[in-house]
Amino acid sequence: MSAAAATWIAADWGTTHLRVWAMSDSGTVLAAAGSADGMGTLTRDGFAPALDALTADWPAVPVIACGMVGSRQGWTEAPYSAVPCPALASNLTLAGTRCHIIPGLKQASPADVMRGEETQIAGFLSLNPRWDGVICLPGTHTKWVHVSADEVVSFQTVMTGDLFAAITGHTVLRHSCTDGWDDAGFLQGVDDAIARPEKLAARLFSLRAEGLLNDLPNATARARLSGLLVGAELAATKPYWLGQQIAVIGAGTLAGLYVTALGAQAAPATQVNADRATLAGLTAAYRSWKDQT
Amino acid sequence: MSAAAATWIAADWGTTHLRVWAMSDSGTVLAAAGSADGMGTLTRDGFAPALDALTADWPAVPVIACGMVGSRQGWTEAPYSAVPCPALASNLTLAGTRCHIIPGLKQASPADVMRGEETQIAGFLSLNPRWDGVICLPGTHTKWVHVSADEVVSFQTVMTGDLFAAITGHTVLRHSCTDGWDDAGFLQGVDDAIARPEKLAARLFSLRAEGLLNDLPNATARARLSGLLVGAELAATKPYWLGQQIAVIGAGTLAGLYVTALGAQAAPATQVNADRATLAGLTAAYRSWKDQT
Known part of the structure; x- marks a missing residue:
């Protein structure tokens, strides 16, 4: 299959990068692209053109996105879900006409936040059902996440x-x-x-x-x-x-x-x-979103 | 007395600054000046002109200097004294024709070094004879210094x-x-x-x-x-x-x-x-140097 057969687009949109994948309905990657149009470099009206430019050769299908694109400084704020809760919230936030943003997670005490990692956690759990334990996501801001009974119980950055x-x-x-x-x-x-x-x-x-x-x-x-x-x-x-x-x-x-x-x-x-977890998480979010519409 | 009566010049020459005082033989400040010609901004042949320019209106008397001017990247390297030892070494290092640099201190284990603070410590001890205890010198790199029996026993940056x-x-x-x-x-x-x-x-x-x-x-x-x-x-x-x-x-x-x-x-x-301690230390070094010459 080529990208022309894509029914949705997966997007990992962080502070410094935008990565997109043209996806089949069953979750197969048909094509991939990336740019340096991260949240940190864009003004509010720059997000839609950045996404359109990077996916110009693909069908104009719905986009499921995670990461800092949903922050207060991003395209449209996707309010945090409060732990304890499932990694993947059921309510996505629409930005522009077709981009559905996965909310991050917040914790009241000790105060903490994440955006993007919740999707990798959801992806890992979709690949490893009923897994309990601790997930470490190393990076600029490493996350330590306690997972039990398919919920994020607590986390620490x-x-x-x-x-x-x-x-x-x-x-x-x-x-x-x-x-x-x-x-x-x-x-x-x-x-x-x-x-x-x-x-x-x-x-x-x-x-x-x-x-x-x-x-x-x-x-x-x-x-x-x-x-x-x-x-x-x-x-x-x-x-x-x-x-x-x-x-x-x-x-x-x-x-x-x-x-x-x-x-x-x-x-x-x-x-x-990490990429496998991200794509599995975006795919899980797509399926959940599609079931609701 | 005016600066014309100065018999020596005290210099605190760090990474980012050069400060000088025209001094009487008894340790009275006759005039003061400062510039941003720190060690970090000068090449090796820039030290003498920087000193001469800042003290042009004063007599061309001997200079006693402390700080990073004596580092490997400075004017002339003044090799470290190894602790335990007195804060003020008896051997100064001549840079150019008239600038005598006070050596810093080093510690073998745990490895540590200081340049400039040893002069403040010596000044404090000259003002407080037979003082035993711990001296803390806060700054970019804070020093903790154990002093006993007029010697620096150990220190920690x-x-x-x-x-x-x-x-x-x-x-x-x-x-x-x-x-x-x-x-x-x-x-x-x-x-x-x-x-x-x-x-x-x-x-x-x-x-x-x-x-x-x-x-x-x-x-x-x-x-x-x-x-x-x-x-x-x-x-x-x-x-x-x-x-x-x-x-x-x-x-x-x-x-x-x-x-x-x-x-x-x-x-x-x-x-x-701090300034009082620096000047007292430079004065003690001047007296010791003068006694030797």
């Missing part, structure tokens, strides 16, 4: 990726953590942070000092910094993952690091392909 | 100021921590971080989420972030300050925050004027 980028780009460690990687350094950082989380603040500048005094290689410093931050995250989220079944949904390298770090804490985790 | 700037400038919290201040928010952050330091990583994104969901004011989020980072620093440096006599050397607002945060932990600290 840790901005580890955001911190790593800010520290390596905009502090004195930019001189010490330029590039490269060292698996042993990563694991040492994880261990140090988990063993003595209260020491974290004192360990960062040491990476710089060890470079000056002991010629610590940049690759080791960079990997150890990443390990310290991931270890601090694991220390903070221990009530989530300890003794639980764990799935890590994410793209290759980063998700692999979380699986490695958890494994070192005797917490085995299963890695799940 | 925590890059709290650097982290605060990177987080408020270059992560998602830049939307939530733009400006303003709230003393209660600061103290809450300190308490939260000290009570449960392992939770730090999970608490940062909450500042954003509370803004989105509960209209947390920017001023409160910003102060609470500062409190969380200072609290994490106090948790990491507890072996330094617990049960010790504490002096905080620094400029008004920031040093005051540390005194407040320590006070909330039942650790009373004395605030010391």
